[in-house]
Amino acid sequence: MTLQIGLIGLPNVGKSTTFNALTKAQNAAVANYPFCTIEPNKAVVPVPDERLDTLARLVDVTNVIHATIEFVDIAGLVQGASKGEGLGNQFLGNIRDADAVVHVVRCFDDPNVVHISPQPDPRTDIEIINTELMLADLEQLERKIEKLTRQVKGDKKLLPMLETAESLQTLLAAGQPVSAYPQPDSEPYRELVKELRFLTSKPVIYAANVDEASLTEGNKYVTAVRQVASEHGAEVVMLCAKLEEELVSLEAAEREEFLALAGIEESGLAQVIQRSYGMLDLISFFTKNNREARAWTVRRGSTAPQAAGVIHTDFEKGFIRAEVIPYDTFVEFGSETAVKAAGAMRVEGKSYVVQDGDVIYFRFNV
Numbered sequence: 001m002t003l004q005i006g007l008i009g010l011p012n013v014g015k016s017t018t019f020n021a022l023t024k025a026q027n028a029a030v031a032n033y034p035f036c037t038i039e040p041n042k043a044v045v046p047v048p049d050e051r052l053d054t055l056a057r058l059v060d061v062t063n064v065i066h067a068t069i070e071f072v073d074i075a076g077l078v079q080g081a082s083k084g085e086g087l088g089n090q091f092l093g094n095i096r097d098a099d100a101v102v103h104v105v106r107c108f109d110d111p112n113v114v115h116i117s118p119q120p121d122p123r124t125d126i127e128i129i130n131t132e133l134m135l136a137d138l139e140q141l142e143r144k145i146e147k148l149t150r151q152v153k154g155d156k157k158l159l160p161m162l163e164t165a166e167s168l169q170t171l172l173a174a175g176q177p178v179s180a181y182p183q184p185d186s187e188p189y190r191e192l193v194k195e196l197r198f199l200t201s202k203p204v205i206y207a208a209n210v211d212e213a214s215l216t217e218g219n220k221y222v223t224a225v226r227q228v229a230s231e232h233g234a235e236v237v238m239l240c241a242k243l244e245e246e247l248v249s250l251e252a253a254e255r256e257e258f259l260a261l262a263g264i265e266e267s268g269l270a271q272v273i274q275r276s277y278g279m280l281d282l283i284s285f286f287t288k289n290n291r292e293a294r295a296w297t298v299r300r301g302s303t304a305p306q307a308a309g310v311i312h313t314d315f316e317k318g319f320i321r322a323e324v325i326p327y328d329t330f331v332e333f334g335s336e337t338a339v340k341a342a343g344a345m346r347v348e349g350k351s352y353v354v355q356d357g358d359v360i361y362f363r364f365n366v
Helices: 015-023 051-061 089-095 124-150 156-175 189-197 220-232 241-247 252-262 267-277 304-311 313-317 328-331 338-340
Strands: 003-008 040-044 063-064 068-073 100-106 204-209 233-237 282-288 292-299 319-325 347-349 359-365
Touching: 003 015, 003 089, 003 267, 003 319, 015 040, 015 068, 015 100, 015 204, 015 241, 015 267, 051 282, 051 328, 051 338, 063 189, 089 124, 100 124, 100 220, 100 267, 124 156, 124 189, 124 220, 124 328, 156 189, 204 220, 204 252, 220 233, 233 241, 233 267, 241 252, 241 359, 292 304, 292 338, 304 313, 304 319, 313 319, 313 359, 328 338
Parallel strands: 003 068, 003 100, 063 292, 100 204, 204 233, 282 359
Antiparallel strands: 040 068, 282 292, 319 347, 319 359
């Protein structure tokens, strides 16, 4: 499965610069004026995972295939976007398929970069975007309620769906996101989210874009972002988009040295991926052969057959067993042969729940 992350924010908050930095590709237009991004930019990038690189060295293969994430960068949103202001709400549709949203917030002062207000105001900036997302969801939900109201007259089984939709309508009208619904595990709620792909049902990471001087300690703007995130149950990543762009052309060793000099341990990409995986309850497992080592992404709690199905549907249909070596065990012994000799490889059946870092060989028959 490929994780998709949508990048949103007001114009000129550093969103496209962040996109360039995160994807290591200078293919999103960056300019000092609103709506510089006209069409959504997309890029599929590898998920950095040192464990996979270590595994590849141990099995002596040069072909290393990382799991991937697709970043989608859309045009800056403005107040009234849900009603067609700016470039309209067409861009909101570009993130309905996203698994999570990274909301870039300007947390730096720069008189040379125009902003919608004289100086950054993270709380107000965030509220503008969140209000537009909620209004877009509310408009979509109202159409669904009209349809359900007609349908329920002939099919009373739809009544729970209608009642849930009306509850969500009340929630949104009160300025609360769909994710605040108190019964997220109810079947009607899950069906509505699956069908309507609510913008405000998605996990959110606030990316506080700071200047280099504020990267280690933060500033008053970052403090405001953290307060909002705490109120909304969202994550926060602090990064300097300009600095991250400079990392693009560096080799791995140079990049580590650069990060150390800047006083940080991880790049913005690594932070966003780590938080995204955690929010979405995702894990990675590995496969290897004499040609390649590869990482795959599954949801935590997935069984061995479900994990096999990520590789190929035939693997799931014809699943026989999984030969499993935990990553730490593989590293400890240094090779599959040594693991087997020590009796440390496990043979698991259909009920086995895959763990993060498992090195797995699937046996199947179709």
